[in-house]
Amino acid sequence: MSFWITGVVHGQRIELDHDPGLPDGSPVEVTIDADSRGLEERKKRLLALAGSWESDNELSADSP
Numbered sequence: 224m225s226f227w228i229t230g231v232v233h234g235q236r237i238e239l240d241h242d243p244g245l246p247d248g249s250p251v252e253v254t255i256d257a258d259s260r261g262l263e264e265r266k267k268r269l270l271a272l273a274g275s276w277e278s279d280n281e282l283s284a285d286s287p
Contacts, residue, residue: 229258 230239237253245251258265 226243228239228241228243230237232238243251260268
């Protein structure tokens with residue numbers, strides 16, 4: 224299984240932003256891709272991208 228999840232490094236530990244849904248003790252492989260942008264800058268970029276979909280009629284709660 225492979226998926227993308229972000230987190231924050233605290234010494235030798237990485238605190239994940241979301242529960243990965245894996246059993247405790249599961250072996251994983253970690254690839255480090257350090258994000259030099261601050262949290263506020265990343266939030267602004269995400270809101271700008273998501274906001275561009277606001278008036279898209281093809282996206283709705285009923286869409287598959």
